Amino acid sequence: MLNFNDTEKAFAYKTDKQLKKARFLFRIMQYNGLVKIAAVLTPLALKIHLPIKGIIKKTLFEQFVGGTSLQQSSNVIDKLEKQNVDVILDYGVEGGEYDEAKYDASLAEFIKVIRFAGTKKNAPFISVKLTGLGSTTLLAKLNLNAYDHFKFASDERIKEKIAALGTSEKAAWEKLVERTEQICSVARELGVGIMIDAEETWIQDPIDFVALNMSRKFNQNKAVVYNTLQFYRHDRMQFMHAAYQDSLDHGYQYAVKIVRGAYMEKERARAEKLKYKSPIHVDKEAVDKDYDEAIVFLIEHQENCSFIVASHNEKSTLHAVQISNQHKAPGKVYFSQLFGMSDHLTFNLASAGFKVSKYLPFGPIEEVVPYLMRRAQENSSVAGQTSRELSLIREECKRREI
Numbered sequence: 579m580l581n582f583n584d585t586e587k588a589f590a591y592k593t594d595k596q597l598k599k600a601r602f603l604f605r606i607m608q609y610n611g612l613v614k615i616a617a618v619l620t621p622l623a624l625k626i627h628l629p630i631k632g633i634i635k636k637t638l639f640e641q642f643v644g645g646t647s648l649q650q651s652s653n654v655i656d657k658l659e660k661q662n663v664d665v666i667l668d669y670g671v672e673g674g675e676y677d678e679a680k681y682d683a684s685l686a687e688f689i690k691v692i693r694f695a696g697t698k699k700n701a702p703f704i705s706v707k708l709t710g711l712g713s714t715t716l717l718a719k720l721n722l723n724a725y726d727h728f729k730f731a732s733d734e735r736i737k738e739k740i741a742a743l744g745t746s747e748k749a750a751w752e753k754l755v756e757r758t759e760q761i762c763s764v765a766r767e768l769g770v771g772i773m774i775d776a777e778e779t780w781i782q783d784p785i786d787f788v789a790l791n792m793s794r795k796f797n798q799n800k801a802v803v804y805n806t807l808q809f810y811r812h813d814r815m816q817f818m819h820a821a822y823q824d825s826l827d828h829g830y831q832y833a834v835k836i837v838r839g840a841y842m843e844k845e846r847a848r849a850e851k852l853k854y855k856s857p858i859h860v861d862k863e864a865v866d867k868d869y870d871e872a873i874v875f876l877i878e879h880q881e882n883c884s885f886i887v888a889s890h891n892e893k894s895t896l897h898a899v900q901i902s903n904q905h906k907a908p909g910k911v912y913f914s915q916l917f918g919m920s921d922h923l924t925f926n927l928a929s930a931g932f933k934v935s936k937y938l939p940f941g942p943i944e945e946v947v948p949y950l951m952r953r954a955q956e957n958s959s960v961a962g963q964t965s966r967e968l969s970l971i972r973e974e975c976k977r978r979e980i
């Protein structure tokens with residue numbers, strides 16, 4: 579029986595000390611102003627080598643990250659396995675402009691992660707950000723215009739943009755594609771799934787383009803490559819239908835992770851500054867409606883789809899449970915929450931027999947800081963989520979009398 583209010587199950591993997599720390603952290607994150615300042619100052623402080631790594635490690639890092647390395651994350655992975663929870667391993671490299679050697683080093687690291695995942699019973703997926711494998715500036719250059727994003731099948735515009743690149747940029751693009759292909763190829767060989775994360779709209783078109791080509795190539799027999807759709811975008815429902823149609827046309831499994839999206843404030847601010855129509859839905863209701871409709875669509879088309887409902891929203895999670903029960907497909911839906919968030923969903927879903935995982939980032943502190951800042955902002959700006967999280971933690975503290 580599914581019961582999201584069972585805090586004993588939800589926090590069974592946390593010691594009293596860890597739980598009290600989580601309570602402290604979620605309390606602090608409620609102060610929106612403080613989080614905003616921290617999000618700006620923390621990367622700067624790290625850049626000028628102020629000694630703040632210790633404090634980050636003991637707070638946000640411990641709550642939201644598995645460890646600084648794969649080995650260090652093993653403990654967490656094994657603990658989750660005991661509770662029938664999978665992990666999506668996320669080597670936290672993203673963004674920034676680096677030289678090709680750094681991207682090659684990231685590629686080697688991703689391959690290490692896939693090999694490691696292959697040795698674990700509960701690590702069926704790893705996630706990849708293409709901004710960790712190639713230049714963000716180059717991705718931005720290949721993006722289509724703000725009004726008219728990649729339309730999927732038969733969209734030739736990105737190919738035209740690639741053809742117009744100069745020699746060294748073209749070589750850099752080919753390297754990026756090659757690195758992604760190598761990752762997908764090793765993943766297929768070892769039976770590990772690759773989730774390509776969705777990023778900001780001003781670089782997302784070429785990411786979708788790569789995801790499409792990898793899906794066509796690697797998903798012929800089973801789902802290996804999952805693209806990510808952010809339903810806070812008003813164009814993603816149409817995009818999903820076109821993507822699904824493409825999988826039928828080319829005879830491969832449509833594989834997708836659906837999220838609401840992590841960059842809302844940044845997206846809106848940029849659209850306002852550069853005076854283009856925001857790619858984000860006007861309100862939360864519209865996002866929720868699209869998200870829940872996407873769940874229905876994917877369950878209804880389950881024969882040709884593999885999908886991950888990646889959300890902390892209780893209503894959407896219950897909705898997915900109900901629709902999948904109606905379609906007699908409870909085993910087909912795969913749920914996922916971020917490590918350190920919504921344990922009441924993860925562990926109660928697992929205990930009721932659903933397939934569920936934690937998205938588990940790991941990496942050196944300075945590399946995971948952008949991820950940590952997003953988590954802090956998400957937990958401060960989405961007031962409902964934080965207070966729900968905090969009230970459950972408080973309830974469990976009360977139950978344990980700590």
Ligand SMILES: Cc1cc2nc3c(=O)[nH]c(=O)nc-3n(C[C@H](O)[C@H](O)[C@H](O)COP(=O)(O)OP(=O)(O)OC[C@H]3O[C@@H](n4cnc5c(N)ncnc54)[C@H](O)[C@@H]3O)c2cc1C
Nearest residue numbers: 775776837838839840861862888889890891914915916937
């Ligand atoms: C496993 C996993 C993988 C993820 N991968 C990615 C990824 O690849 N790319 C990515 O961008 N994010 C990713 N995320 C993060 C995800 O986008 C956020 O966790 C998510 O937006 C929070 O939404 P929620 O579904 O948990 O529900 P809720 O808490 O109900 O929704 C909050 C979200 O709704 C949207 N929203 C809130 N207010 C408004 C408003 N006024 N108008 C419009 N929209 C609004 C925002 O997206 C906000 O984050 C991932 C999350 C998980 C769990």
